[in-house]
Amino acid sequence: MVSGLINENPTVYERKERRVRTDSTNSDEFSVEPIDQLEIFDILFFDFAFINIHHIRDIRDPEHPYSLEQLKVLTEDSVEVDDLKSYVRVTFTPTVEHCSMATIIGLSIRVKLMRSLPPRYKIDIRVAPGSHATEAALNKQLNDKERVAAALENPNLVEMVDECLSPSFE
Amino acid sequence: MINNLRVGLMEEINFPQLPDNQTGLSVIVRFRGERERERDEGRRMDLMEKNMELIEVQKLEGHTDRVWNAAWNPVSPILASCSGDNTTVLEETHTRTVRSCSWSPSGKLLATASFDGTTAIWEDLGDEFECISTLEGHENEVKSVSWNASGSYLATCSRDKSVWIWEVLGGNEYDCASVLNGHTQDVKMVLWHPTMDVLFSCSYDNTIKVWWSEDDDGDYQCVQTLDESTNGHSSTVWAISFNAAGDKMVTCSDDLTLKIWRADISMMHSGEGYAPWTHVCTLSGYHDRTIFSTHWSSDDIIASGAGDDAIGLFVESKQHDSVNGPSFNLLLKKEKAHEMDINSVQWSPSKENRLLASASDDGMVKIWQLETIP
Numbered sequence: 286m287v288s289g290l291i292n293e294n295p296t297v298y299e300r301k302e303r304r305v306r307t308d309s310t311n312s313d314e315f316s317v318e319p320i321d322q323l324e325i326f327d328i329l330f331f332d333f334a335f336i337n338i339h340h341i342r343d344i345r346d347p348e349h350p351y352s353l354e355q356l357k358v359l360t361e362d363s364v365e366v367d368d369l370k371s372y373v374r375v376t377f378t379p380t381v382e383h384c385s386m387a388t389i390i391g392l393s394i395r396v397k398l399m400r401s402l403p404p405r406y407k408i409d410i411r412v413a414p415g416s417h418a419t420e421a422a423l424n425k426q427l428n429d430k431e432r433v434a435a436a437l438e439n440p441n442l443v444e445m446v447d448e449c450l451s452p453s454f455e
Numbered sequence: 456m457i458n459n460l461r462v463g464l465m466e467e468i469n470f471p472q473l474p475d476n477q478t479g480l481s482v483i484v485r486f487r488g489e490r491e492r493e494r495d496e497g498r499r500m501d502l503m504e505k506n507m508e509l510i511e512v513q514k515l516e517g518h519t520d521r522v523w524n525a526a527w528n529p530v531s532p533i534l535a536s537c538s539g540d541n542t543t544v545l546e547e548t549h550t551r552t553v554r555s556c557s558w559s560p561s562g563k564l565l566a567t568a569s570f571d572g573t574t575a576i577w578e579d580l581g582d583e584f585e586c587i588s589t590l591e592g593h594e595n596e597v598k599s600v601s602w603n604a605s606g607s608y609l610a611t612c613s614r615d616k617s618v619w620i621w622e623v624l625g626g627n628e629y630d631c632a633s634v635l636n637g638h639t640q641d642v643k644m645v646l647w648h649p650t651m652d653v654l655f656s657c658s659y660d661n662t663i664k665v666w667w668s669e670d671d672d673g674d675y676q677c678v679q680t681l682d683e684s685t686n687g688h689s690s691t692v693w694a695i696s697f698n699a700a701g702d703k704m705v706t707c708s709d710d711l712t713l714k715i716w717r718a719d720i721s722m723m724h725s726g727e728g729y730a731p732w733t734h735v736c737t738l739s740g741y742h743d744r745t746i747f748s749t750h751w752s753s754d755d756i757i758a759s760g761a762g763d764d765a766i767g768l769f770v771e772s773k774q775h776d777s778v779n780g781p782s783f784n785l786l787l788k789k790e791k792a793h794e795m796d797i798n799s800v801q802w803s804p805s806k807e808n809r810l811l812a813s814a815s816d817d818g819m820v821k822i823w824q825l826e827t828i829p
Contacts, residue, residue: 404795404817407744407762429659429691429709430745430762430796431554432641434521434539435570435596435614438551 319368320402326361328401329375329394358390363413373398374409378416387417391427392436393449502756502770502786506828509766509789509811513822522814524555524799530562532805534812536820537567548575548586555599555644555799560606568597574611576629587627592619592634601654603647608632610654612642618656618666620675635666637677644694649701651723657692663706667729678729681706681716686734688714696751704732705757707746713738713759713769715783735780741767741788744796750811752802756786756825758811760797765790766813768825793817 318324358377366373375394379387391410398408411424426432436442520539527534537553551570558565565577565584574590574597594615601610609621609629620633640660647654654666654675665679681687690709697704704716715735722730744762751757759767768786793815803810809825 425659425691429641431598431643432614432659434552438570 320366321368322361322364322366325364325366325373325375325398325402326359329359329364329397359394370407371403371405372407372409373402374411376411376413378413387412387423388426389442389445389449391423392433392442393446395427395433396437396446397450501773503773503784507768507787507825508828509768509787509792509823509825511821512810512824515820515822516818518818518820520818521795521816522798522818522820523552525801525812525814525820526556526558526565527801527803527805527812528558528562529560529804532803533562534803534820534822535565536812536814538818548589549573551596554597557600557602559602560604564606566600566602566609568600568611570596572597572613574600574609576627578627588629590619590621590629590631592631593617598642599644599646601646603652603654604649605652608647608652610645610647610656612645612656614641616640616642616658618642618645618654618664620654620673622673632673633675635675635677637664637680638662643691646695646697649697649699651701651720653723655695655704657695657706659691661688661690661692661708661710663687663692663695665732669729679731681732681734686714686737688712691745693746694748696749696757698751698755699753703735703751705749705751707749707759707761709745711739711742711744711746713741713746713749713757713767715781717780736782738769738783738785741769741785747797748799748801750801752809753804753806754809756802756809757783758800758802760792760800760813762796763790764793764795764797764815766792766797766800766811766823789823792823793819793821 358380359375363376364373375398377390377394379390391412395408395410398406402408410427412420414420417423437446515536518536518538518540522536522538525534525536535556535558537556539552549567549569549571553567553569556565556567563579565579567575567577569575572591572593572595575586576588576590577584578587590609590611593611593613596614597611598614599612602608603610607623609623610618611621612618616636616638618635618638619631620635622630622632624630638656638658638660640658642656642658645654645656652668652671655663656666657663661682663681664677666675667678668675683689688706688708688710692706692708695704695706702717702720705713706716707713714737716732717735718732719730722728742759742761742763742765746759746761748760749757755771757769759769761767766789768788769783770786772782772784774782792813795816797813797815799814801812803812811823811825812820813823814820
C-alpha cells in the first residue's frame, strides 16, 4: 500500500469570482428557468469537495481539501448543456494522467448531476481528451448505466462518492 | 412465498396499485381472456403501406425504481417485470437489483437474474410464486438468464465475463453443466436459439459469441465471434433477438445501431455442421442514444427501445435486392414513449393483437398496441 499521496503537490488555482446572477425580468414565480452552463457549474461546485482517497481512509492524514475547481479538474468550459434537448456533457481533467481516482471523480460528478437535475436529463461524462492513459476505457465505463447502477449498489463506492460530495471545508 | 402478489385485469383501465411496502419484481398481470379481433386478411402483408400507430393501452406504475426488464409468459396472458426496487418477498431471495427475468417455455417457471450474483427460479403456484431454487456460481452481477426451447437448459451471464449453462434436472434440481469463457468483458445478455440448442451471448467487449456443442455431449465451445471485422458492432452489444424461424437475428448496441444477421440453419438442422452467421444490414440513424433492447415479433416486426426514450419499429422492405439481400425500413418511431431511458421492449406472444411491453428508468411498464389508423 503506497503511503504517499497520489498527487503530493497538486497545482492549486485561484477560484474565479462567482458571477452574480442578475434578477430575471420575468417576475412569474412559477416560471421555469432553462438550465444553462453556469447553473450546472454551480451544481457541481457548490458543496463539492475533492478529497484525496487517503484522506478518506486515514484521518491522521488530512489532505487537500480543495475543490475540483481549484484543482482545475473542472472549469466552466467543462460543461456543455442543451436544456431544450435535456442534455449535458461534463468533461473533466484528472490531475494526474494515471489517476486512479478518475473513476470516483467521474462517478461523483454523475451522481451529483443525477441528484440535482430533472430526470429528463441525459448525462454524459468524459475525461478531457489526452488527459488520461486509459481514456477510452474510462469513458466507456463511466457511461455504461448498468455498470454505474451496479457500482452504486456497492456500499464502499457509495461511501467514497458521498465523501466527495460532502460539503466543502471553506 | 409471494403471498402478497397482486393480479390485475389488463382490460380494466384502473390497474390496482400495489401498497407501498410491496413493489418490485413482479407486477404480474393476468389477462382475462383476450379481446376478439377481426382478422385482417392483409395484416401480415405490407404494413408499410398502411398508417400505423403505436397506442398506449395500459400503464403499470407499481414499481418505485427503474424497471430493467419485462417478460410475457409464453402460454398464459401474464407479464412479469423486474426492477431496482425490491419487494419484501424478493429481499428474502435477492439482496440486490433484479436485472432480468425469463419464463420457462412451459410458462410455469420464472427465472430472475440479480446483481447479487445469483439466479432464482420461481414456480407459479397459482395465487403465489415460490422460490424453488437459487443458482450460485457467478463472481458478480448476473445480467441475463435464458431457457432453451425445450426447457432442459438454462443459461446465465455476468460481469465476471463468463456464460454458464445449467442443466434442468428433476425435482427442482439444477446443475452447472458448463462454464464458458471467451468474452473479454462484462456479458450483457444470453439467449438460446429458438429451435436449436445453440447459445448466443453479447457483451461490453463489442462482440456476439455463438456457443455450440457439436457432439451434443454438453461440451459447448465458442464456434463464432461476430466482431467489428465481420461487420459487427463498434461498442457494447446490449441485446439479441431471433425471428420465429430462427434464421435471422437482430442485435442492438451502444454504437446506436441495430444489425440484422442471417444463417443457413437448415444446414444445421440436417446435421451438416455449423452454419455461420453473416451480416445482412445495419440500421443506423434512428436512435441517438444507446439502444438497450430489441425484439423480433412472430409476425416479423422488429422493436427497439433506447436511451432516447423512443421505441422504433422496423419491417423488412418489399424491395428485395438480390445483390445486397434484404433491407429493413422504419415503420414508425414513437418518440417520448417514456420519460426516461427504455430498458426493455418485448412483443406479446399473443397472436390476436400486436401488443408490445416497454420498461423504463421512469419506473413504468407500458403496454402498447400496434394498430392501423383507419
